[in-house]
Amino acid sequence: MNRLLLILFTAIFGFSSTLFGQEEGDTSAPAKKTPSYFIEGGVSANYGSTNLSNEFIQKLLFGGRIEEREKDKVLDKTNKRNRFGVELNYDLKFVDMKDTLFKKLPDFAYYLGFGSYNNVSASYTKDLFSTVFYGNKQFENETAKLGRSNFVSQKFEKITFGLVARDFSTSIGVSLIIGDRYDQVLLRKADMFTHPEGTSIDIDYNGKMAFADRENRSSFMGFSGTGIGFDYMTLLANRKYTFSITNLGFIVWARNPRYSNTEINYNFDGIEIDNILQTSNEEFRTKAEEIVPGLSSNPFVTLLPTIFRFDKNFNKKETFQTIYGVRYKMLSNYLPSVYGGGSYQINTRMRVAGSLAWGGYAGLRAQAGFYYRYKKIYAGVESTNLTGIFLKSGNGNGANLFFMTYF
Amino acid sequence: MKKNILYTLLAIALFFSCKRKEDTSWDVDVISPVVKTTLTIDDLVADSILSINPDNSVVLDYKFSFSPVEDEFFFKIPDTALKEAYGFPFLSPISLSPGFQFISDPAENSFDLNDAKIEYMEIQSGEMAYRIESEIAERTFYTYTIFKTKDASGNVFRKTISVPAGSRTSPAVVTGSFRLDGYSFDLTGSTGTKFNTFESEVLVNTDPSGGSVTVSNLDSVYVENKLVSLTPKYVSGYLGRTYFSEGPTNNKFSVFEQIKGGTIDIDSIDIYTELKNYVGAEAQFKLNQLVSRNSVTGTTVPLIHSSIGTWINLDRGVDNSGNISPGIRKINYTKANSNIDLVIENLSDEMTTQLEARLNPLGNISSGNDFLYFNKILDADFHIKLPLKFIANDLKFQQKIDLNLSEESNPVNNALVTIYAKNGFPFDAEIQLFLLNTSGSIVDSVMVTGLINSAMTDASNVVTNPVNSILKAAIPANKMGILNKNSEVILQIIFNTNPAPHTVIYRDYFMDLKLVTDMNLEIKYR
Structure with missing residues (x-):
């Protein structure tokens, strides 16, 4: 049973852990006693960037004044293309091993799950970074290339019903997706020329904007959009590897959506006021809004930020072993994140692991994990950006927490 | 870390x-x-x-109106108090049965309106305040009537007040008021030939559902009625001869208030004033001075014009069933007949005026057929045409x-x-x-x-x-x-x-x- 539990532990928390795969081994050996129910939960939070320092990101996320020296430091590390992202996901799952809903599938148990996925990400050019954090004055009589940049902010919850093989070799689930928030600004092309003395600004724009219900931005179960998602997990090569897909699906954003997909050339030479001696803030606001590309109120569909993972599983027979894998998240300005390292079983209860990773939102980083098993509880804590914890100049932070219990 | x-x-x-x-x-x-x-x-x-x-x-075509004379100049009704003390002429105590009317007191009252002789009046607002003090040892009812009055439904003004039992040592006191808004008064008295006069009556009964009560010459009833703050909306009759004088008064003049300095030389200006008399009586108006003052520079320019210091006769208005055709006098001020250009070029923010007015300067020549609507009395319309050529x-x-x-x-x-x-x-x-x-x-x-x-x-x-x-x-x-x-x-x-x-x-x-x-x-x- 211990082996079974360990398999389950790693399988369940595969969604969040970027470090470790499942346990490799033979499932034919019978467990001493199979538990009736499993409850698992986990939280995964991380942020990172290819150019922003931790100090900078922390001020962006949690507040604080960003001084010139901090901007200058970041600018030195800013490349032609850059990334930044924040993720906060949490899951709770209940597995009923006792019951069989489908008599024709006696080898499968069912599970119910709930999850929340919160993601803010951006990819951007150096000019965009400079414009946002330094202003456009530096581009006087020059063109700032702001295009090929993308900003996405979305949050959704899911309620899942799924089936899991009793040997945990495969699971599949279908979810009702509840969309809370979706904001996207995609700049395919955005060339901004600031005329000398700032007398006018030319903008050559080709892009997309999509906003879900901005009036009702409930942070939980907001139903600004609704969709369907699928999860799938399988063990490969005699349980040596795990492959999983999480949140493959879509959301239809139909409540008060705002959407545009346009290409315009615009010369901005000031907000035109009818009578400056009798104007009002309201007139300024209205006239300023006319400059922004018109947004339609047609519903729009977005694909979910599907997570693909491939991990090497643990082999419980080996005290020290290698670990490696890859994680990719679609439509989230996310680079494939690859990791490789080792794991050491300290005793029957404790295990530690460490690895180097590259990709995702940050660059090269170190990761570490500590896992503990006591009676009917398994738990683990991981840092997905160890350098970020130790160094101010690090480019991200991340932590995963998980637990599992059975009865 | x-x-x-x-x-x-x-x-x-x-x-x-x-x-x-x-x-x-x-x-x-x-x-x-x-x-x-x-x-x-x-x-x-x-x-x-x-x-x-x-x-x-471009021409600035500026018009404004104001009423140079307040309505109270023409007519004002003073508060009028009517006090009575009623006693019982019985040396020996007698018993009054329930519902017995023991006071019936008609009276003729008049408003003190100087030499005005008003025959008819409609009230815009006002009230009759009362205070009743009773030493009668039983509930009593006081009914107050003003004859030859009408409300909007044609009902005469009649109000009944209940006063609880009192005693000589502790009389019952009731105070209150009744609105007179919308009532009309025929002020010709009972004969129909008088003016400023109205008839009233006080009736006092014991409570018909109460018990008998004993009274003597030691018992009294005090009734005080007061017509307070009567504001008419219309009067007719003879309005009297009145005289009004005001000033010198400093009036804020806002036309040029945003101009704080410098000089302007205007090419031409055309101003005229229309004095409109909506009162159904002859009037006279005299502007003794109009001085333009620029408080920034301290410069003053008095208006020089033939109308200054001269009585201007205003014909009476004509009442066409409520639509009044005013008596109008028009006075033109031009560069040719006055120094109005200098008055304007002074860019004043203050105008000092001193004026006089008379009503019925020739007396009651209409045989008591004057009238006055209080929402429209005497207007002065100013019309300034200033070509933007300067x-x-x-x-x-x-x-x-x-x-x-x-x-x-x-x-x-x-x-x-x-x-x-x-x-x-x-x-x-x-x-x-x-x-x-x-x-x-x-x-x-x-x-x-x-x-x-x-x-x-x-x-x-x-x-x-x-x-x-x-x-x-x-x-x-x-x-x-x-x-x-x-x-x-x-x-x-x-x-x-x-x-x-x-x-x-x-x-x-x-x-x-x-x-x-x-x-x-x-x-x-x-």
């Missing part, structure tokens, strides 16, 4: 709580156009006073404007504002901004370097081509701080035209303005 661990934990905690410890902020340098606008004479002058000649030249020399115009800024709403730390002007008006304009503290006092200024140059003109000062100018104004952080505390500023513009000939303003003149800012501002979000 501890700090970073803390931040990691904070990250998790704050993701859940979605709360931030403070705003995220940073400074950026932005150079951008902000506002552009085109000013025409339609923007500078309200439509209501703008008039265009066939040649497209010579301005350092004409200083100031206007208080609110930029609607505050520490919270204004992200700009400091700014250099550049004004690009394309001037199609035939005058120069120099701009300055004065900053005020919260008390409204000037504490600093923003110097605007440069001048909006006049458009190119021909020999007649008619615009041939607009001219471009660039002005710059630096607003450093300390001045921005003042603006954030009080965003009201005084915008001062000093105008100059060519010294000769008089410059005409045409409707198609314009000025394009564009504001470009080079600013350092704080981006902030929570």
Whole structure:
């Protein structure tokens, strides 16, 4: 049973852990006693960037004044293309091993799950970074290339019903997706020329904007959009590897959506006021809004930020072993994140692991994990950006927490 | 390291709580156009006073009315008190049965209206206040009637008041009031030949459902009625001979209140006054003085005109079933018959007047057929036609404007504002901004370097081509701080035209303005 539990532990928390795969081994050996129910939960939070320092990101996320020296430091590390992202996901799952809903599938148990996925990400050019954090004055009589940049902010919850093989070799689930928030600004092309003395600004724009219900931005179960998602997990090569897909699906954003997909050339030479001696803030606001590309109120569909993972599983027979894998998240300005390292079983209860990773939102980083098993509880804590914890100049932070219990 | 661990934990905690410890902020340098606008004479002058000649030249056509004489001058009803004490002429106590009427007292009353002889009156507002004191040892009912009155439904004014039992040592006292709004009074008395007179009656009964009560000559009843604050809406009869004098009075004159200095030479002006008498009685009006005063320069210019100091007869108005045709007198003031141009060119903010008026100067020549509607008495309509054809020399115009800024709403730390002007008006304009503290006092200024140059003109000062100018104004952080505390500023513009000939303003003149800012501002979000 211990082996079974360990398999389950790693399988369940595969969604969040970027470090470790499942346990490799033979499932034919019978467990001493199979538990009736499993409850698992986990939280995964991380942020990172290819150019922003931790100090900078922390001020962006949690507040604080960003001084010139901090901007200058970041600018030195800013490349032609850059990334930044924040993720906060949490899951709770209940597995009923006792019951069989489908008599024709006696080898499968069912599970119910709930999850929340919160993601803010951006990819951007150096000019965009400079414009946002330094202003456009530096581009006087020059063109700032702001295009090929993308900003996405979305949050959704899911309620899942799924089936899991009793040997945990495969699971599949279908979810009702509840969309809370979706904001996207995609700049395919955005060339901004600031005329000398700032007398006018030319903008050559080709892009997309999509906003879900901005009036009702409930942070939980907001139903600004609704969709369907699928999860799938399988063990490969005699349980040596795990492959999983999480949140493959879509959301239809139909409540008060705002959407545009346009290409315009615009010369901005000031907000035109009818009578400056009798104007009002309201007139300024209205006239300023006319400059922004018109947004339609047609519903729009977005694909979910599907997570693909491939991990090497643990082999419980080996005290020290290698670990490696890859994680990719679609439509989230996310680079494939690859990791490789080792794991050491300290005793029957404790295990530690460490690895180097590259990709995702940050660059090269170190990761570490500590896992503990006591009676009917398994738990683990991981840092997905160890350098970020130790160094101010690090480019991200991340932590995963998980637990599992059975009865 | 501890700090970073803390931040990691904070990250998790704050993701859940979605709360931030403070705003995220940073400074950026932005150079951008902000506002552009085109000013025409339609923007500078309200439509209501703008008039265009066939040649497209502009005339200020300004009208205003005021009532130089208050209605109380013509007619006022004083508060009128009617007090009575009633006793019982019985040496020996007698018993009054339930419902017994023991007082019935008709009376004729009159209003003290000086020499006015009013026969009919309609009340706009007012009331009858009462105070009743009773020593009768049983509940009593007092009924008060004013004869020959009518409300909107034709009912006579009659009110009954219940007064509880009292005693000699502790009389019952009841006070209150009844509204008289909308009542009409026939003031000709019972015979129909009197004036200012009305008849009333007090009746007092014991309670019909009470018991018998014993009274003697030691018992009394005091009734006090008072007609208070009667404001008529219409009276007829003879209004009397009255005289009114006012002044000298300093009146605020707002037409030029935004002009704070310089001189203006106007080519022509045409002003006339229409005095309209809506009173159904002859009247006379005399303006003894009208002095224009510029409080900034201290210059005073008295109006010189044949009407000054002369009684002006005003015919009585004619009542056409409520529609009154006023008696009208028109007085013209022109450059030819007065010094009205100098009065106007003084750019006064104060007018001192001293006037007199008389009603019925010849007595009761209408045989008591005067009338007065109190919503329309005597109006003076002023009509000023001022062609915008002038010579301005350092004409200083100031206007208080609110930029609607505050520490919270204004992200700009400091700014250099550049004004690009394309001037199609035939005058120069120099701009300055004065900053005020919260008390409204000037504490600093923003110097605007440069001048909006006049458009190119021909020999007649008619615009041939607009001219471009660039002005710059630096607003450093300390001045921005003042603006954030009080965003009201005084915008001062000093105008100059060519010294000769008089410059005409045409409707198609314009000025394009564009504001470009080079600013350092704080981006902030929570």
